[in-house]
Amino acid sequence: MLLQFSVKNFRTFKDKATLSLVASNYDKATRESENIYHDNKFNLRILKSAVVYGANASGKSKLFEALMFMERFVITSSKESKKGDKIDVEPYKLNSESEHSPTEFEVIFIFKNVMYRYGFEADRKMVISEWLYYRPNTKEIELFYREGNNFEIHQKKFSKANTLVKEGLVRDNALLISVSAQFNDDTSISVLNWFENLKTISGLHEEGYQGFTMSQTEDRPYKAKILSLLKVADLGIQDIKLQKLDIDKLSKNVPKELVDKINKEVNEEKAEFFSDIITTHKKYDINKKVIDSVYFSLDDDESSGTRKIFALTGPIIDVIENGYILVVDELDAKLHPNLVCKLVSLFNSKDLNKKNAQLIFNTHDTNLLSSGLFRRDQIWFTDKNQFGEAKLYSLADFKSDEVRKTESFEENYINGKYGAIPFLGFFDNLNTILPAYENEG
Structure with a gap:
């Protein structure tokens, strides 16, 4: 199951954005038995679904594109490129510093009762850094940390990767985790298998x-x-x-x-x-x-x-x-709101979703906010500031006195209480702007 995904300096996300599917204590009594999987080994409450709202061009799709890029690069970097090939990563270009800085990705997930934390930084030329930690029980253990072409590798628990590095088999534009999986390292194969179980599709x-x-x-x-x-x-x-x-x-x-x-x-x-x-x-x-x-x-x-x-x-x-993870860009496109509700209910259901599959999607359908299907920590927003920088935040990030359980989330969102809606003030002035140009040309 996905616990957390973070991205920094990717397209519209200049600063770090983090999507968490670890349930907060903020809504502990709300839909606890339906929407949450209780992982007793790690004592975690994990959300089975999450929805992202935001104005057009606010970063909703770019967030999913970041996850898709990470997935693709992890799976293919060792076998679908050669030395000297460019990495097709795209940093935030509206800032003179960030456009020359690396892009960072990190995921935390549980796969076959083991928790992993894996991430990397890359620019167009090379992998700048890469790391993998795992937690088979209570303690997190570093399996490797890479800084350019310098590697610190756990000699006992990741020995095969150590051999690959010594023999110079890891290109500077390829990920160690991808190369190690090609050479049948069990831990690396587990990480790649998890990414292969991450299904990202377009609703359009x-x-x-x-x-x-x-x-x-x-x-x-x-x-x-x-x-x-x-x-x-x-x-x-x-x-x-x-x-x-x-x-x-x-x-x-x-x-x-x-x-x-x-x-x-x-x-x-x-x-x-x-x-x-x-x-x-x-x-x-x-x-x-x-x-x-x-x-x-x-x-x-x-x-x-x-x-x-x-x-x-x-x-x-x-x-x-x-028990995979389904990520859908524009799930509601072409579908009736009631049908979208049924699909969300399928994933939230403890009876129908026995293997705790997860659904993550973005939408403009505000009906879902008043459906009662979501807790506050399942509702996310993307918003963009005047500099073109997108940020990601949850409804659970608001203080309890700002957002109460009994409030109409849909009405509040439409009225701009949570942000993440387009500013349409220009339309209010069209009646004065258009006549000024009607005689031109």
Whole structure:
């Protein structure tokens, strides 16, 4: 489970921003049994969901992009680059000091009953520093600390990494943790496995994970679960079926190289390609009795919201069943607010979310603030100052006399009590500004 993520000097975040999923004592009596997992080994109360609000361009998506960058760099830095390649990290550019300073990332998480704290600093040229600590029981132990090309490594508990460093196998633009995992170091593999279990997706571009859901429908039990979620969403879909791609009917505009590749994979590797999902709906007579079924194309006949919820079902079931972490940018896009509430409730539920999967998402849907689904420590905001610097803070950061449990969080947020909303004063002056220019040109 994710306990904490921090980022500094990344895109719009000049100063350090920290998202914590460790529950505060501020709301100890609120939704304690539903929204919180109690880790008895480390005596921690861990939140199962969190939501981030903020104005457009305030840093909501950039926060998730930072987590995605860290995930990608950890998994790929040792195998998808070579010596001299640039690191595609992007510092805060609106300040003459920060634009030449390294970017910093750190996560704290629990994986297989061990707590880890891992992080690194990097600029475009190299890894400036890197560190890994772990806590198998009560005491945190340093496994390694890296400063440029100088490494301090625990001789007994991280010995394989020590050998890699001595043999010069760690490039200055690659992470030691990634290289060590390539050479089968058990601790490094555990760290990479945790990052691989971190599922980050876009709520705006469901085509990026629709293929995963389509592939899962070929497994009968998994398909039944997908159908159950679709029925809960009240879409009227009774069944789904994959429509295989007819290679002979491919458009003449499809490049011959692609057609040849598809044919080769079908004939030699027995691969299957699908062109669409066919959804089944009930057909009624004049007396509202079911008399037949009607078949729709998911791409051509179903709404954009239906396409999105179908695409989401695969990742959601995967995450729930395996206890992973799902991070969604713009979860509410194309979805009804009540449906978003149902998805959040699924993750908060102690009965349906038995492996304590976590959901982290951003949204503009203020209805969630009055839904009663969230504690104050689960509600986060991003705000940007006049210098373009974003900050991240929680509703739990406000003093108890400023934010009471009984208050309307939605009304307060809309009215600007918590910040993180756009300043629209310019619109109030349009009636005087526009006439001044109406005769120009």
